[in-house]
């Protein structure tokens with residue numbers, strides 16, 4: 115190992131090596147990435163989302179769609195129309211290219227370059243807005259909530275899914291650092307150092323196969339281990355210093371901007387590592403569940419109709435303790451919120467609690 119690496123980075127690499135290798139095959143090329151997006155959505159939809167949302171015949175908007183693989187999957191669920199919007203030119207170009215490739219051509223799907231907080235879409239004309247893995251990257255979260263509210267019809271639904279910062283992979287360095295919750299114990303600079311060193315090691319020793327398996331199969335390797343954690347757990351006070359966590363999360367929100375990264379599917383570990391580190395520094399807004407809830411409570415005109423969380427089994431080891439002793443949602447890998455546009459309503463803290471005790475989104479809407 116490089117002798118210039120700090121002792122803490124060495125420790126982090128050693129700990130990270132105790133966890134299974136991340137599957138990087140989606141970064142082989144653009145097509146692999148879009149295929150991965152498609153199959154990830156295909157896997158998640160029936161297990162989590164279809165319980166609360168039916169796209170059939172609906173007018174849908176997907177904010178921050180990236181190269182569009184998930185949007186293309188949603189278009190197979192028979193919406194009347196779906197528009198994917200992203201501010202990164204390269205991603206929209208890629209989405210448009212894949213949409214016109216024969217296998218996925220669908221007349222009910224289109225992509226537009228644009229900003230989620232100013233889509234330019236007509237007001238009150240859409241039934242459903244989706245934002246998946248966007249709220250941890252967007253810089254103007256309030257603006258996006260306002261815009262979603264504007265473009266939805268009354269009673270329309272906004273599905274928000276994101277990975278909170280205090281989840282196992284909050285800093286999004288999971289392609290290299292496999293130790294869950296590493297950011298609770300190591301600084302950003304240590305994590306960046308470790309990321310670069312792990313990438314260099316991959317370059318030296320070769321990386322795992324990066325072939326992209328047939329559509330729909332890759333998810334078997336990546337996500338079949340998704341575990342939906344038992345839902346009946348209530349909040350408990352923890353030993354964590356929430357104020358300190360909150361201050362850190364707030365400090366990380368300044369200066370974030372939307373990613374405009376042309377090389378989203380670069381193949382080499384070193385390029386990927388630099389991309390991930392840049393993302394951590396510029397494109398992760400460190401949104402915590404607590405901050406997100408506070409943001410929602412400040413909005414007028416939304417009703418909270420669903421709340422759900424889950425974790426991937428790859429990270430399950432870390433949940434053996436938390437599941438039984440400190441069942442707090444902040445540390446879950448992924449959060450799902452379903453909001454309904456409802457004039458004059460305001461989300462209250464007790465709404466979250468009642469949803470948690472009533473458990474899954476599906477039951478809430480029954």
Ligand SMILES: C[S@@+](CC[C@H](N)C(=O)[O-])C[C@H]1O[C@@H](n2cnc3c(N)ncnc32)[C@H](O)[C@@H]1O
Nearest residue numbers: 178179180200201202229230246247252372373
């Ligand atoms: C992590 S990707 C998620 C892509 C896709 N939704 C998925 O789940 O795979 C986040 C996307 O949000 C886009 N983005 C960030 N800020 C944005 C903004 N203000 N308006 C539109 N898109 C934005 C980025 O370009 C990026 O493609």
